[in-house]
Amino acid sequence: MNDLLRLAEEVVGRAERGEDVEAYVARGHDLEVRAYNGEVESLASASSSGIGIRVLLTDGGSGGRLGFAWAGSLDGDVVAATLAEARDNATFATPDPDVVFARPDGVAAAPLDLWDPGVAETPTERKVAMALELEHLVRTHPMVRQVDSADYGDERVEVALASTTGIRATSRRTGSFISVSAIVGEGAETQTGTGFSVARSPGGLDIDAAGADAILRSTRLLGATKAASARTTVVFDPRVVSSLLGVISSALSGEAVVKGRSFFAGRLGEEVAASTVTLIDDPTDPRAFAATAFDGEGLACRRNVLIEDGTLRGFLYDTVSARRAGTVSTGSAVRGGFAGTPGAGCRALTLRAGSLGQSEILAQVGDGVYVQSVTGMHSGVNPVSGDFSVGIEGLMIRDGVLAEPVREVTVASTLQKMLQSVLHIGGDVEWLPGIAAGQTLAIGEMQLSGS
């Protein structure tokens, strides 16, 4: 990692008079194994590295001009060409006084240890065996017709960031996962279900739980039919809640707010959700999948309260969107690797846990629909207007328990109304892959659309 920081510092050292330079250098190793029908279908391993360079021309007087270039290589001549290209790109940008690089703000980085040597130390043979074991476990279940895929994957990522404005940051993390997709059903009927497990290293993965989850989720849909349209209470599975929070998060980005692309814009201090809703983004929680000590501009990540007891308290800012909003960065710059530039976003959203477990929530709800999975979260949910419409698979809730399965139906509302109509928040918090935790969530007054 030190070699990455040295390279970043070396690039920054080439800044000319009248410009700021920022270099983001990353290196990754990953492995992916896919098992099928008792055999290894594929084994792919790779290392990659790259650099993203931002140049800010500050000599214009009327504001900075920003240019960016990236390359998937750390070779000396490539890095030099990338710096030159970023510099050239900057000459074409519109001068903007709000466009500046982050400067150290005195907030100390959380001491996070996200690197587990188990990823590198576990032999490939063991990782292959885990994929095969998972595939075998699910395939040999009497109700399973086919295992579409059973995968093992892991990654090691190291990042270094330096700038002429005093930023020096390094971070590294490991991750590993297994996932399996089961196909069940006889004759014309087919149902599918996916199970997975994620951890910092292979030792933390739970093969039995992932397999059992895929089997439960597929078999309980057998016999699913289209339900009748109704206005009803919807109970979302923790996995669905994690992706739902991910969608809501784009409306909590300060960048979306200052550019008038969020339904939360102008509503700070207002009641935007039921009083039980407290929503926090805390990337310093090591349980979070995307936990990190430093944000995409090298500032320390921190805990930010976004909604407190139903009241909108704040947004997530990077340096530029914060200046536009007349405030300071919340340490929330995110960037999509070395080929991306920073923008404001969340990493580790979670709802304050309630006290009820899933079965207690179902009992409280009495009648409604339980949503196991959704489709079309991106084609049918609009974080600007708030319109929400997704396809679902799940089970009806009757007399407080899960009843017959349903398919080929949608549930719809608006995100604004859904937040106000939260009935129960589960205590069953699960840290899932992605940018938000999941837990059972019950929302009233949604439109179920079917036959």
Add this chain to the structure above:
Amino acid sequence: MPGRGRGLGWIGRHDDYDTAVTDTALIEPDVLERVLSAALVGGGDMAEVFAEDRQTSSAMLDNQKVEELSSGRQRGAGVRVVIGDTTGYAHTADLSEAGLLAAAEAASAVARQGGGTRIVALGPRHAAASTAAILPSEVTKSAKLELLSRADDAARSAGAAITQVSVGYGDSRRRMLVATSEGVLAEDDQVRTRFNVSCVATGDAGMQTGYETLARTEGFEVFGAATVEEIARAAAGRALTKLLARPAPSGEVPVVLAGGSGGILFHEACGHGLEADHIVKDASVYAGQVGELVASPLVTLVDDGTVAGEWGNYAIDDEGRPAARNVLIENGVLTDYMWDYLRARKEGRLSSGNGRRQSYQHLPMVRMTNTFLLAGDEDPDEVIAQTPRGVYVAKLGGGQVNTATGDFVFGTSEAYLIEDGRITEPLRDANLIGNGPEVLRRIDVVATDFAMMPGTCGKDGQSVPVGCGQATLRITGVTIGGTAA
């Protein structure tokens, strides 16, 4: 007869598979031969080197400022070794012989039975030149930026309610090479250009969004036929229209899809389900259905990577096969699936030219190219006039499918009510949900106004550019997920 609308060309680029020559090779043939031999040293049925040199440039104008001009360069190669049903893969950004040999060794780790020395001899080089008339790299950055401001002006002039406009430009040039132990040596030079405008309109009932995109496998000449002002006005118009929109209905309704509104219906309803990787795993509702009636007799569905200029067009696929025109469904009868090297080999046939990958860092798999429904003979206006009540979809957003069950969704981004055979009120965005085979049987009329639309298709974590197309058509019943009872 497809080919109406938007000036589609139907000349297969693989006609000149043997002729054109590109610049210098990414990797010399003698190096490739040695790397392929090394990849098979532990055994294996086939080894492949896929090399790529991709240059991209993009620009973004947001809130009336050029926020970001970006350039990217990615070069590297992946080595694949196939032994029985097992594939080993490794990639490297180091295109030197040493770098490639290291990748070959890593990829061959899956083959352990020992194969000894195999001499690989490559066949003649087949190199397709770029079809771009004006390479974007030869256009000044200022000229690209001027397009952004023109689009911003046009969108803002569309109405005072337009409160936010962002405009994006991007181009990419992807030079690639495929060499295999079976002797294939093929190269392609793919140039793509895209332009998109996204608007927010604000009214009494909140904000609405509108989006329009132009994306072609062409160079800068793409801006000759379509003006950026037209793209901007379409995006702005969509956002403005929806300010007056009422909630979409819920329940099953007849749906009329406008020509070119989104062949994404077919992409999701059956395209993915006709990819042979799902078929060989019995993970598609269309497995075992060749020769069966799977759709209305009005449905003839084609996947065609040779359609010049379309977003999913290329000369050579990412496994070295020429792009082809493949008829998937003919008059409602399933005729064939789409194939890549591995799945075709299993069936003892040739790939259909559908082996694609996002980059050298990815394994290839079966992917669509340009997938479209051939036009019918009805007048599009008549289709609406003959629909007493229903929903008219002028533009679709994205979609998603579970290939094993056939259930799929597709979202509207511009839709209206049809009442008494006339288009009336605009509707807010919603998803429609249906089952592929059921929806295909419910198509009862197809019109003449064929048009294509570009899209990005995601599968198993890999994104590739694709085209979709259809003429105005009607589905007798599909479930729309609005909030109105």
